[in-house]
Amino acid sequence: MGKERVAIILAAGVSSRMNTKLPKVLHEVCGRPILAYVLDACRQAGVGSLYVVVGYGAEQVKKQFEGSKDITWVNQPEQKGTAHAVLCCKKHLKDFDGETLVLCGDGPLIRVATLKTLMEKHKTERSAATLATAVLDDPTGYGRIVRDTYGNIQGIVEHRECTKEQLAIKEVNPSYYLFNNKILFDSASKVKPDNVKKEYYLTDALSIMIAAGHKVTAVTAVLPEEAISINSRVQLSETGKIMQRRIQLELMNKGVTIVDPPNTWIDARAQIGQDTVIEPFTCIHGEVKIGRGCRVGPFAYLRSGTILKDDVVLGVFTEVKNSTLSNGVRARHHSYIGDAIVGENVNIGAGSITANFDGKKISRTRIGNNCYIGSDSTLIAPLELKDGSHIEPGAVISQESMDKSMRKGKKNVS
Ligand code: UD1
Numbered sequence: 191m192g193k194e195r196v197a198i199i200l201a202a203g204v205s206s207r208m209n210t211k212l213p214k215v216l217h218e219v220c221g222r223p224i225l226a227y228v229l230d231a232c233r234q235a236g237v238g239s240l241y242v243v244v245g246y247g248a249e250q251v252k253k254q255f256e257g258s259k260d261i262t263w264v265n266q267p268e269q270k271g272t273a274h275a276v277l278c279c280k281k282h283l284k285d286f287d288g289e290t291l292v293l294c295g296d297g298p299l300i301r302v303a304t305l306k307t308l309m310e311k312h313k314t315e316r317s318a319a320t321l322a323t324a325v326l327d328d329p330t331g332y333g334r335i336v337r338d339t340y341g342n343i344q345g346i347v348e349h350r351e352c353t354k355e356q357l358a359i360k361e362v363n364p365s366y367y368l369f370n371n372k373i374l375f376d377s378a379s380k381v382k383p384d385n386v387k388k389e390y391y392l393t394d395a396l397s398i399m400i401a402a403g404h405k406v407t408a409v410t411a412v413l414p415e416e417a418i419s420i421n422s423r424v425q426l427s428e429t430g431k432i433m434q435r436r437i438q439l440e441l442m443n444k445g446v447t448i449v450d451p452p453n454t455w456i457d458a459r460a461q462i463g464q465d466t467v468i469e470p471f472t473c474i475h476g477e478v479k480i481g482r483g484c485r486v487g488p489f490a491y492l493r494s495g496t497i498l499k500d501d502v503v504l505g506v507f508t509e510v511k512n513s514t515l516s517n518g519v520r521a522r523h524h525s526y527i528g529d530a531i532v533g534e535n536v537n538i539g540a541g542s543i544t545a546n547f548d549g550k551k552i553s554r555t556r557i558g559n560n561c562y563i564g565s566d567s568t569l570i571a572p573l574e575l576k577d578g579s580h581i582e583p584g585a586v587i588s589q590e591s592m593d594k595s596m597r598k599g600k601k602n603v604s
């Protein structure tokens with residue numbers, strides 16, 4: 191193995207505080223599993239091989255990420271602590287002569303910039319281990335960073351093991367580490383479960399390194415919000431809020447207007463073009479692509495597979511799912527458009543819907559260019575409307591009734 195950098199991501203824990211059957215790292219934040227964010231941060235920081243340690247619900251986790259070829263799955267059948275989890279990777283990494291990043295799978299707010307700072311510091315200081323720390327107003331629950339009078343790190347003490355003085359320390363360990371791989375495995379194998387939980391703590395490997403004379407550096411580079419790892423449903427929702435803010439900031443910086451950010455929800459996978467305006471109480475769920483100059487909402491609900499081309503207007507209580515709406519489509523009030531392909535400049539009147547489900551199967555609706563769909567129409571799928579079709583208000587249209595009217599030479603269908 192060469193000198194590249196690898197990552198070990200710890201994701202084997204049960205997470206009793208989440209009170210869940212689903213593996214914790216599969217819970218979603220803004221539409222994506224928690225673990226996906228951690229993996230992406232590693233990739234964007236230039237880490238080529240990812241070793242993910244799984245235990246509880248291992249098969250489920252593997253299945254969700256089965257397309258990712260850069261992941262090596264490592265089983266930890268019994269969760270004996272974070273050092274033990276790292277040691278489970280020994281078989282793969284014992285001869286690796288490079289740097290190993292160790293992160294927890296339950297911290298999706300991790301930023302690429304922080305990982306880069308960690309790598310930079312590790313290099314310039316020529317350390318055996320570098321960890322990124324955060325300073326928190328409320329450090330409850332986290333391992334505390336204990337430094338000597340010169341500011342050198344002496345070790346990390348877990349919350350439960352802290353003395354009264356140590357509990358007052360506000361600098362904490364968010365579990366972002368970079369190690370010289372060989373020193374990591376050597377030190378982790380010396381860790382003893384001498385603590386209240388009888389677990390093998392990775393944090394103890396650092397004290398072992400320091401005692402052996404290796405250089406360990408701590409850099410305060412983690413924003414307080416980034417330090418949050420998800421251990422409960424409350425933290426899940428708080429993390430979701432922070433992530434939502436990040437998603438919206440990025441979109442606004444790219445030229446999207448979000449009229450009322452706190453009352454708008456946008457999935458992490460959504461793409462939105464320049465000069466599109468998102469009105470309040472709009473929910474954009476799943477993989478949705480919105481073009482330029484569109485106006486969406488208020489109270490619009492866009493679901494997975496929706497593509498809006500440019501200059502589309504969707505108004506109040508309009509739901510779109512798995513459909514493509516071409517340039518200039520208008521659906522201003524109370525519509526459901528599901529599994530449809532809608533041509534250019536189509537006007538969909540108030541209350542019109544695609545009836546895409548017959549109780550057994552879902553069918554598609556195709557609406558040609560420049561069609562007029564009168565208010566309160568029901569378009570029963572499967573259905574194809576030719577370019578320029580004119581549907582009278584209140585019509586209930588099936589392919590059969592449509593063809594019949596056409597045969598009679600009618601242009602307007604009702
Ligand atoms: C750990 C750190 C603590 C730090 C905190 C930050 C240790 C001993 N403590 O504590 O200093 O402030 O994270 O969030 O490392 N895991 C496994 N296998 C195991 C045990 C844990 O894969 O046997 C995984 C968990 O799934 C989780 C991560 O490791 O993703 C951290 O474990 P957790 O039990 O949450 O550690 P904390 O008590 O939060």
Ligand code: MG
Pocket residue numbers: 296419420421
């Ligand atoms: Mg934790």
